[in-house]
Amino acid sequence: MTAGLPLRQMQQLARDASDAGFSGLVITEAGRTAYLSCAAAALAADIDVLTGIAVAFPRSPMVTATVAWELADVTAGRFRLGVGTQVRAHIERRYGTEFDPPGPRMREYVAALRAIFAAFRGEDDLDHDGKFWKLSLLPPMWSPGPIDAADPPVDIAAVNPWMLRLAGEIADGVHVHPLNSPTYLSETVLPNLRAGATLAGRTLADLEVIVPAFVAPGATPEERDEWREMARVQVAFYGSTPNYAFIFDQLGRDGTTARIREHQKVGDIAGMAAQIDDELLEQFCVTGDWPTVADRLGERYQGVATRIVLYAAGMAWARDPASLVRWGGIARALGGAR
Numbered sequence: 520m521t522a523g524l525p526l527r528q529m530q531q532l533a534r535d536a537s538d539a540g541f542s543g544l545v546i547t548e549a550g551r552t553a554y555l556s557c558a559a560a561a562l563a564a565d566i567d568v569l570t571g572i573a574v575a576f577p578r579s580p581m582v583t584a585t586v587a588w589e590l591a592d593v594t595a596g597r598f599r600l601g602v603g604t605q606v607r608a609h610i611e612r613r614y615g616t617e618f619d620p621p622g623p624r625m626r627e628y629v630a631a632l633r634a635i636f637a638a639f640r641g642e643d644d645l646d647h648d649g650k651f652w653k654l655s656l657l658p659p660m661w662s663p664g665p666i667d668a669a670d671p672p673v674d675i676a677a678v679n680p681w682m683l684r685l686a687g688e689i690a691d692g693v694h695v696h697p698l699n700s701p702t703y704l705s706e707t708v709l710p711n712l713r714a715g716a717t718l719a720g721r722t723l724a725d726l727e728v729i730v731p732a733f734v735a736p737g738a739t740p741e742e743r744d745e746w747r748e749m750a751r752v753q754v755a756f757y758g759s760t761p762n763y764a765f766i767f768d769q770l771g772r773d774g775t776t777a778r779i780r781e782h783q784k785v786g787d788i789a790g791m792a793a794q795i796d797d798e799l800l801e802q803f804c805v806t807g808d809w810p811t812v813a814d815r816l817g818e819r820y821q822g823v824a825t826r827i828v829l830y831a832a833g834m835a836w837a838r839d840p841a842s843l844v845r846w847g848g849i850a851r852a853l854g855g856a857r
Contacts, residue, residue, distance in 0.1 A: 520544075520571065520731055521833030523551025530563035532833065535840055539847025543567025543597075545694075545729070545828045548574055554586045561594045568594055571694050571729065571828070572603035572676045576624065577614035580631035580652055587632070587671040588639055588663050596668035599727070601694050602628065603676030606760070622681055627651050629673055629689050636670040639663055674727060678763060680711045687715025692727030697830055698757040699730060700802040702769045704823050730824035733804040734831060736812040736849065743806055746831060748792075750804040753830075755791040759783050770802055809845055813852035827853060 521532060521544060529546075536544055543566055546556045553570040561568050568590065575583065583602065590598040604610070604625055610618040618624075627649045638645035638657050641664070645657040674692035677683040686693040695708055713723050733753065735746035757763060764776035775794055782790030795803075805815045820827055832846040 520547065520828045520830050521556075521836075522547050522549050523553055523556040525551075526555060526559040529556045529559040531840075532836055533560035533564040533566055533568075535836060535843050536832075536847070537564040537566045539843045540851045541566065541832075541847050542850065543569060543826075545569045545571035545601075545731070547571055554590070557590055557598065558593070561590060561598065565597075567597045567599070569599040569674070569729070570601045571731075572601040572674075574605045574609075574614070575602040575628050576604065576610055576618065576621075577616045580628055580647075581635060581654060584632050584635035584639070585663065588636070588666065591668045591671040592663075592666040594668070598671055599674055599692065600632075600671045601674040601676065601692075601729070603694070604682075606762075622685060624651050625675060625682070626685060626689060629675065632673055633670075640665045640670070672727065674729065679765075680707060683708060683711035684715035684718075687712040687717075687721075687723075687726060688719045689715075690726070692729055692825075695728065695730045695824075696757070696763070697731040697733065698754060698763055698766055698803065700766065700770060701819060702802070703766050704730075704820075706769060707766075709823065727825050728823060729826045729828060730820055731828040731830045732816055732820065734812060734816065734829055734849070735804055735806040736809055736845070738808060743808075747800065747804060747806060749831060749834070751795045751800050752788065752792045754795045754800065754803050755779050758795070759791065767799075770799065772799060775799070809848065813849045816849070817853055 523546060533544060544560055546553045553573040557568045557570060587600040604621040607618045610616055631647045631652050631654060634647040637643045639662055645654055647654040672691035674694055675686050675690045676694040677686045678696045693712060712726060716722055716725060733750040735743045735750060737743035758767060758776055759779045761776060767775035778794045779791050805812060805819055807815050816827060829846055835846055836843045
């Protein structure tokens with residue numbers, strides 16, 4: 520996993536990740552666009568490229584579909600389109616577009632993408648007549664036309680039960696949130712994905728389940744502790760979101776999000792992180808030396824993830840590009856090598 524980077528840096532990361540044995544890159548969207556980073560990576564290395572995720576609503580489905588189509592083409596089908604709702608404040612106040620109702624809006628967004636893909640391929644005229652988007656004009660000169668690759672798979676980000684059921688019903692896969700514990704995966708993620716898949720006459724086996732993992736590997740306790748503290752801060756950051764409070768509640772840690780937010784209000788990062796004690800951190804972070812951490816990851820995510828994403832690997836590369844080979848060793852041990 521990596522955030523967007525200056526494009527030449529992204530090309531170097533893609534080459535280094537491929538050489539290290541990673542099967543792919545999951546590129547998040549924050550200060551830089553996910554799609555340009557995906558294009559840079561795709562032109563630099565023969566590696567799977569996923570948006571994980573790109574923000575959906577500020578972009579017309581036609582804009583997203585066109586970009587995804589070109590990325591599927593240039594990667595020969597190794598691109599997966601991951602889209603998400605983001606949160607209300609960012610959609611309304613940063614992007615200046617509409618957010619409500621996020622679930623039904625996402626359902627229609629995916630349907631519109633599929634209609635556009637069919638029109639690009641020439642299988643149907645463009646005719647999506649929805650509540651949020653009405654799309655009916657695609658003259659031949661404005662269509663990219665068929666490509667040799669399959670339609671880009673569409674994965675959606677989901678945290679709460681409603682959106683997980685939607686992913687199971689309509690998407691090709693799901694991006695699970697990094698704030699995931701074994702309890703959350705077994706009690707919330709899998710049952711709701713299964714319920715949604717059943718509605719569509721499918722099973723869990725029809726879904727790609729993409730799970731980011733906090734990992735604290737290292738040859739020494741000091742090296743492992745450094746990555747554990749990074750994970751502690753990130754768990755606290757994600758855990759400050761009220762909609763995610765139930766993930767702590769499932770572990771018998773009611774009130775954790777409220778306590779994190781009290782420290783967040785005064786800018787006390789250390790105080791936020793301190794709410795994630797070692798016992799709680801173990802629920803979200805896998806720790807071990809380099810030879811054994813892959814085994815522990817495999818045990819935790821066996822039967823859940825079809826793809827495990829190493830959350831901190833991009834950060835490790837930014838600190839020391841040569842270190843990515845050791846992180847790639849985790850991927851190879853998990854069977855995720857190219």
